[in-house]
Amino acid sequence: MAKIVYNYIDGEWRESESARTFETSNPANSAETVARYQQSTAKDARRAIDASASAADEWSQMPAPERGSILTEASRRLTNRKAQLTELLVREEGKTKTEASGEVQRAIDIFAYYGSKASDLGGEVRASSSHQTDLYTIREPMGVAALITPWNYPIAIPAWKLAPALATGNAVVFKPASLTPGVAAKLVETLDESGLPDGVCNFVTGPGSEVGSTFATHEDVDVVSFTGSTAVGNLVYDQATDDQKRVQLELGGKNPAVVSASADVERAADIVAAGAFGVTGQACTATSRAIVHEEVYDEFLKAIVDRTETIDVGPGLEGGEMGPQVSKGELESTLEYIDSALKEGAELVTGGNVPKSEVAEDGYFVEPTVFADVQSDMRIACEEVFGPVLAVIPVSDFDEGVEVANDTEYGLSASVITENLSEAHRFTHEVEAGVVKVNEKTTGLELHVPFGGMKGSSSETYREQGDAGLDAFSISKTVYVNY
Template structure:
């Protein structure tokens, strides 16, 4: 096994797993015997290798989840929550190691202690708050009520941009509800999910409750929604793959939730606090190198302040430092060669379409950038709303500035894409903020907030092609339950 080492970062061998995946509580290779290299995108060094699994491994994982289901489903909901609380505590204790591992497989700079423990504590508190309701009856000798029950064996496929948090969100809520799960992380960044699963076993979450199958989407990932014993699915990723997952689920009438892409607008009016707005917009598009579905990639700005906003944004983004994970930088590389080529390709499209390149547009110069997938923070001005860079998700640090004349045009442009994940408005006008909150077609609206992230327990999900269903909120565990209606009455009473 080759691991990143030396003063430029290490991977803790206690949490780094090489060549194995988790099925039924056992760390096993793939049935195929093949592996995939996990590459550090800052230097293309091999961090570890993972099994290249297929439908046979998924079958074994589903069987393991099915065996574990009765005991886990029937366990006291409070006991399930207590185990998840213990899992969260161990994650916090291993926070530095997990942050380093995810930094190296994703390519991002250190974010400090990771938030997975906090997310799991929020979920664990919901485990024994899964309530039914009482129902009115036709006669006093009868009672009616509803039960919320787990689906059974469930599945999930998650992307590479935030593998630890997304693993915690999906797995935590699913198992808190009493389900057992088979999950496939992205082949580019599966190591943090595997480490989290290892910690779950260490705190006593039973074997088979969490099963992690690694491999490519077309080989391992596609087999999960296609499996007839997988009763519910979650997918986070692109709309294109989301459609494939949904089609597979349709064959077995498997319910699912989809969290897909975004082309989030940042709507800026002349009365905005521009200091706060510019900081927020620059942070939103460069965090994780723009590889976030909620990234505010379109600045829809009132024409009277358009030039000032562009100048301020350029100055702010010039201060973004770029480099490998072990440096104190703001932004790291893109995750892989394919993504690097994609983002640079969109930059070329922007230039060819007539948008004005204000900042960036290329690859940083210097020896330390030669072996990684780095790109400069980039701003395009005078972007037409119909240009591809204004309509399609780039998933990189590329910002499009679109000037508008008034509020009505701003809302029209903001809503003028197929996506509807997040939208932000920057204004001091309370009335306009209220109008925007209703007018903007997005699952989350932030007023004077880049991601709308000020609220605790806000449900996360999209409108339109950004998907459907919600996670992270106060009802996240309920999303993994189904409702059963029960009617009880004395034998022999007339039915109506």
């Protein structure tokens, strides 16, 4: 029988009030059950919030360097169990072993980073216009932070929310996505073993309609941080802001890579393929559109097809270069987008099918897919596919390339591939995206700089990671001392 994982509330691993569970399966082998988790209720969510609210004051009063030492210890313990976490992530989410190992390392690095940053928390001193007056600011925690995380980066995204929230002195309630809760539970277990006081971090699995909604609406929650789809994010925002909670949203993307006439085409194809097909295209920053100057369009199309057809599709634990989609529903959604693109007149130049290989027959695999001659009003060019599907769009010049890049409701990540310095600088200023890259793939983030989107990709309130992550979970107080 598969292992049963419990909720973690007030320092104890507990069964849900419902006494019901749900299962996760291996997307590379759908017959394999990975684990069973608690099908929690609103009552479980409220119990978790109560525990956080009770623990918040004492945790906030702990010296910040002492809080940081717990995060640093968690980083050390995560390092010791990296191989175990990597395998669990592959089995539950479907990433390749290399991708999963890199994600676990990101979580390790994030806890080390914020463990160190905790010692630098403070405010600013300013000169007062009055005599015999000290004027300065201090930073204080918000109180209780509710964290709701997605399935596609099931340890990295929880890490980059949990670590700054805890470093700044907040107590936390945390709901991971139901498709991939395993490594999140291990992360919480590691924090417990690292000395985190009871009640400071509470972990509840279950449906968003029960657990997530309770987190977003409860009067004792002060800040909500959500990463996921735009539709669900907008619902969370509406629920949370009814009583003026602080809200941080990171949502979908339709990320362009503009290939200039001056680009090295072979290099451009490598960059675009890595961004489009890495992590099976299941990243909010994945390259979804290649917008290519007509002078190099045919050459680029051949190069991207050649590169795509070398990708080995198969289970991550068996050495596949691209793993499965996370679930049957995600696979069906991707296949529906492929069918829609064909009906709208896009040219399928490679992929588009479920692989017929023996290693792929038991999982949710799809071939990496490239469509040519895509128009910017087609669904495949407008909507987030969240699968390994690339739309190649021809443009007549650089200005049209930027215009097409911006012709979307999203604004998360964007890339330009060019040898023209003027184009590179113009792109960074003119493209509507929160992350802009020159001669790099749209995916991949540094942990010490802000991350977030524009337009429909974000609430455009607070950024994540770096110092911005600390800002999201703290509030400034200004102090006047007349002596």
